[in-house]
Amino acid sequence: MTLQINTKAEHADAYWLRANTKTKNVKLRLICFPYAGGGARMFLPWQTELGESIEVLAYKLAGRESRLRAALYADWSTLLDELIDAIGMLDQDYGECPYVIFGHSFGARIAFELTRKLEALQKPLPLQLFLSACRAPSEPCILPYMYNLDSSAFYARVAKMGGTPAHILEDKRLMRMLEPILRSDMALSELWPDSERTPVNVKITALSGVHDKIDPPLVMQAWQNYTHNNFELICFEGEHFFLHSHQNQLLRQIENECKQLME
Structure with missing residues (x-):
């Protein structure tokens, strides 16, 4: 069993994967x-795809x-x-810069909750x-919970969701390694x-797949109730x-909206 430990990072690189270290032209x-x-x-x-003016973190x-041993x-x-600690390191280690946040599925929940926390802390x-x-x-899960299913049923649901490549699903050893991570995130x-x-004071752009059976556009429209700013x-x-x-x-959608913010 792999020992998992918590360590307090001292530099942003411990938390952030940074693709562009040439920040001279970065605006956002x-x-x-x-x-x-x-x-x-x-x-x-x-x-x-996004170019040097937008720094992807x-x-x-x-x-x-690189955080395999982190609990x-x-x-x-x-x-x-x-996340609050990690966000606090950005300007200190990478230089001050305005930012936007993208999150997909579980990542979108993280993005919203982080913004609420930042706003509460001023x-x-x-x-x-x-x-x-x-x-x-405000919208309930459309599908039954899966985080507490037995391994066989859990793997079947993961496969049905469509986000995991077939070669990974077929590798039983690898799936046993990934299962705790998937269960933790899904829980x-x-x-x-x-x-x-309380709605946040930040513009929300909700991005949806027309044929998404997990989070269809209808349950994403309600995000308009969670911002005091603009919504689309x-x-x-x-x-x-x-x-x-x-x-x-x-990416073209994100890029166009980011360019408007940089003007």
């Missing part, structure tokens, strides 16, 4: 959070990539406390939230507190993981 940071079981590396190609969640998250409080807020493939807090995602939330819902021809199948269209 795009902070990215992955879906359940996902890693920061999925966002590396985005830097090339992807968060390295506990239990994966998995047991609750939202632990995750958010870690810290600098993102200029905009891109919340992708994630129901609004936080599915048991997301549904108490009344953008739909793409795709399913829950349209960020892969329709990556180019998604």
Whole structure:
């Protein structure tokens, strides 16, 4: 069994995967959070697509990539406390820069909860939230919970969701290694507190797949009730993981909105 420990990082590199270290022309940071079981590396190609004026920073969640030994998250409080520390290191270690946040599915929940926490602590807020493939807090899960299923049923649900490559699903050893990470992320995602939330003072752009059976556009429209700022819902021809199948269209949407913020 792998020993998992908590360590207090002293530099932003411990938490953030940074694709662009040439920050001379950077005008805006795009902070990215992955879906359940996902890693920061999925966002590396985005830097090339978005150019030097937008710096892509992807968060390295506990239990994966270079943070294999970090204890998995047991609750939202632990995750958010870690994120506040990590956000606080950015300007200190990488230089001051305005930022926006993108999160997909579980990552969108992280993005929203982090923004609420930042606002409560009266810290600098993102200029905009891109919340992708994630129901609004007021909307119940359409599908039954999966975090507590037995391994066989759990793997079947993971496969049905469509975000895990076939070669990984077929590798039993690898799936046994990934299972605790997936369960931890799914537990936080599915048991997301549904108490009344105060809207944030940040524009929300909800991004949805037209054919998404997990978080369809209808349950994402309700995000309009969670901002005191502007709101828009953008739909793409795709399913829950349209960020892969329709990556180019998604990045053009993000890029266009970021350019407006930089003008």
